[in-house]
Amino acid sequence: MELTAGHVWLMVAAALVLFMTPGLAFFYGGMTRAKAALNMMMMSFISIGIVSVVWVLWGYSMTGGDGFLQMVGNPLANFGLEGITEPDGLILVGYGATFAIITVALISGAIADRAKFGAWTVFVPVWVTLVYCPLAYMVWGGGLFGEEGAIGKALGPAIDFAGGTVVHINAGVAALILVLIIGNRKGFGKDPNHRPHNIPFVMLGAAILWFGWFGFNGGLASSAEQGGLIWVNTLAAPAAAMIGWLITERVRDGHPTSLGAASGVVAGLVAITPACANVSPVGALGLGLVAGAASALAVGLKFRWGFDDSLDVVGVHLVSGIIGTVALGFIALPADGVGGGLFYGGGLAQLWAQLAAAGIAIAYSAILTLIIALAIHKTMGFRVSQEQEAVGVDLSLHAETAYEFGVGGHGGSFQPLHELIKGNAPTSGTDSVPAEGTAEQKTETASGKESVGA
Secondary structure (H helix, E strand, O other), X not given: OOOOHHHHHHHHHHHHXXXXXXXXXXXXXXXXXXXXXXXXXXXXXXXXXXXXHHHHHHHHHHHOOOEEOOOEEOOOOOHHHOOOOXXXXXXXXXXXXXXXXXXXXXXXHHHOOOEXXXXXXXXXXXXXXXXXXXXXXXXXXXXXXXXXXXXXXXXXXXXXXXXXHHHHHHHHHHHHHHHHHHOOOOOOOOOHHHOOOOHHHHHHHHHHHHHHHHHHHXXXXXXXXXHHHHHHHHHHHHHHHHHHHHHHHHHHHOOOOHHHHHHHHHHHHHHHOOOOOOOOHHHHHHHHHHHHHHHHHHOOHHHHHOOOOOXXXXXXXXXXXXXXXXXXXXXXXXXXXXXXXXXXXXXXXXHHHHHHHHHHHHHHHHHHHHHHHHHHHHHOOOEOOHHHHHHOHHHHHHXXXXXXXXXXXXXXXXXXXXXXXXXXXXXXXXXXXXOOOOHHHHHHHHHOOOOXXX
């Protein structure tokens, strides 16, 4: 088969979406404390490695073909991609893999600074297999929500062009479940050192995400007209969401922030994801404005309700994902002059379909994630020890630090964990800290406060 322009574009789009996960690593890494930045970024990078293997072996096979109860495909039907020989088929396999990768990586931001890396590496393949793949099949693979599916026939097919339910609602719900199981960081809501340590990284990550999102939304555009609409909507919605977030900050807090600008962009991208091919540019502006303001307000609820969604996965991805999915019931454009949302005279049919898709996605993700997370938490444990959290998960889990502040010398040789907690000096190293330190310095190190040794 000859390589066409469509094939080339889909490969480029897949590369753009894959690039989003390192972008997410920068976005999340900058939002953590300095002593947790590498661990946070590693949670995104290991997701690329694990999900890619799962996808090739059985993950892709579970998202299409003949399904079981319209909920999941046969994992053995194309095990190891056996039987998929057409170039366009393999290109679609690669494109689909990048969606699964970033979906699970999104979850990690909610449990920053306190999750065991080993537990995360177990959670990733199990969650992708039991939660992501079945939901992708239900929405995109001809399952429950498709035209021939039970819910699709009863209420009409739900619209989710690029992943409002499959990606963002799914990840947001899973993040909330993990937070409730693992618990809050020590000092949550009180310790000022939990603030982001590198805002430029956050803004760089948001920029990479926005760049990659044009492939995320536009990879499967079926025509030049649809591609143009998707491109403009992917520009308009996050731009409006950024403005909506900053206005909300200005009114509520008295000042707009760089972190708010970056977060607003992501909220708008999330909201437009399911709707990118089905709303007008003006509709995208309105959707983005609402999503930006709503997510800005939602992220503050974690302090009021007491759940430590560290990097606002719930407030941004779950909230804006629901807004973008449900909004299609109001502002979806008619297809060939038929149907459409309530505001276009389409009645309530599309709204009911969108509400059902969002509701079932929430319930399915919550129940399965709860089972998976509890099993891991009760067996190997999902949370690091208080000592490891105090020292920092970079050093305690990876024997690395993002920044060299003189704590452990050079050449990758670090103090043993118990010695660092006690505040003792290493026995070797040219740039070691002095063996003797003040009682105050030792207390601060052991309590996990930020210092030059953090």
